[in-house]
Amino acid sequence: MNELGSPRLEINLAKIGHNVEKLINIYSKKGIEITGVTKAVCGDPTIAKVLVNKGIQMLADSKIVNIKSMREANVLAKFVLLRTPALSEIDLVVKYATISLNTELSVIKKLSATANRSNSIHKIILMIEMGDLREGIMPVDLDDVIQEVLKLTGVEIVGIGANFACFGGVKPSIANMEELSALASTIEEKFSLPLSYVTGGNSANYNWAVAVKDTGKVNNLRIGESIYLGCETLSRMAIPGLFTDAFTFVAEVIESKIKPSKPYGEIGQDAFGNNPKFEDRGLMRRVILGVGSQDVLVSGLTPKLDIEVLGSSSDHTLLDAKNVDLKIGDEVAFTMTYGALLAAVTSPYVFKKYIDYESIS
Numbered sequence: 275m276n277e278l279g280s281p282r283l284e285i286n287l288a289k290i291g292h293n294v295e296k297l298i299n300i301y302s303k304k305g306i307e308i309t310g311v312t313k314a315v316c317g318d319p320t321i322a323k324v325l326v327n328k329g330i331q332m333l334a335d336s337k338i339v340n341i342k343s344m345r346e347a348n349v350l351a352k353f354v355l356l357r358t359p360a361l362s363e364i365d366l367v368v369k370y371a372t373i374s375l376n377t378e379l380s381v382i383k384k385l386s387a388t389a390n391r392s393n394s395i396h397k398i399i400l401m402i403e404m405g406d407l408r409e410g411i412m413p414v415d416l417d418d419v420i421q422e423v424l425k426l427t428g429v430e431i432v433g434i435g436a437n438f439a440c441f442g443g444v445k446p447s448i449a450n451m452e453e454l455s456a457l458a459s460t461i462e463e464k465f466s467l468p469l470s471y472v473t474g475g476n477s478a479n480y481n482w483a484v485a486v487k488d489t490g491k492v493n494n495l496r497i498g499e500s501i502y503l504g505c506e507t508l509s510r511m512a513i514p515g516l517f518t519d520a521f522t523f524v525a526e527v528i529e530s531k532i533k534p535s536k537p538y539g540e541i542g543q544d545a546f547g548n549n550p551k552f553e554d555r556g557l558m559r560r561v562i563l564g565v566g567s568q569d570v571l572v573s574g575l576t577p578k579l580d581i582e583v584l585g586s587s588s589d590h591t592l593l594d595a596k597n598v599d600l601k602i603g604d605e606v607a608f609t610m611t612y613g614a615l616l617a618a619v620t621s622p623y624v625f626k627k628y629i630d631y632e633s634i635s
């Protein structure tokens with residue numbers, strides 16, 4: 275039994291640190307600086323400090339409260355708000371973020387007014403829509419927006435960026451990266467505006483970056499998943515030399531019985547309004563873990579043992595234990611997808627256990 279109890283997320287800080295070092299090495303050879311994205315770990319200051327210790331200078335999160343908690347925990351980095359600020363959070367953004375990503379003039383105007391009141395300069399990166407159709411200014415509108423922003427005091431355009439493979443699944447390619455580079459050059463010339471950051475994407479940019487000879491003006495990527503799960507995100511291929519198991523999810527057996535495989539009785543909807551169908555595989559060892567959809571994305575868990583996840587309700591997860599003799603109180607470990615990590619880190623019911631802390635501090 276573990277003193278921290280279960281369900282539990284085990285976080286191997288040494289493996290995360292190793293992944294950071296490798297990624298910095300890979301990307302710096304291409305002239306690309308990595309911004310470490312902390313949103314998947316809810317801005318966990320312990321993990322953020324590993325990123326900074328290993329050489330990352332800029333951290334980005336989509337939630338200003340996460341940035342606030344990292345600052346208050348003395349994480350020494352520049353902080354980027356990774357999403358266009360909501361009008362209702364502008365005060366906090368100016369106070370806690372060094373830079374924010376922006377797409378709306380009305381928001382930038384309020385950032386300007388708020389920064390002026392506190393005699394500060396808030397830096398902004400303009401996000402450009404390049405096909406994935408999540409956030410971004412349409413390229414045809416870009417000149418007008420820049421012209422308007424240049425009239426404002428208290429805000430300073432320090433870069434442009436684009437995002438890929440998040441909503442539309444659009445791949446970063448040689449063509450769209452060259453287009454982003456070209457836009458950067460045009461802006462720099464037309465407005466005599468040097469851009470410190472041309473930020474071309476996220477963990478989905480890995481294949482482009484290693485294959486391309488010249489990354490052009492793209493000098494930054496915002497990387498989260500590659501750091502935590504050791505993969506790129508277009509096909510979730512492991513990146514050579516990186517750990518894919520820095521995070522392990524652990525849950526505990528609370529029932530273990532031989533039962534039929536096919537539910538019997540009249541069938542209606544399940545807990546989530548689905549109409550479930552099960553094939554009859556005869557009797558099986560059905561094991562229940564004391565964890566469910568309220569704690570983790572169960573479909574994103576892969577058992578380390580040769581057993582099968584049958585499904586879950588809000589607080590129970592069902593396993594076919596096959597030939598593994600799982601007893602009450604036994605712990606079962608899983609590797610996790612990004613979705614499972616996101617949910618587990620966010621759940622107040624999942625304990626966090628840091629492993630190998632000494633080796634990195």
Ligand SMILES: *Cc1c(COP(=O)(O)O)cnc(C)c1O
Binds near residue numbers: 336357476477497507
């Ligand atoms: C989440 C996010 C990232 C990081 O994505 P990963 O796939 O975790 O590398 C980068 N940029 C923006 C704008 C994001 O929202």
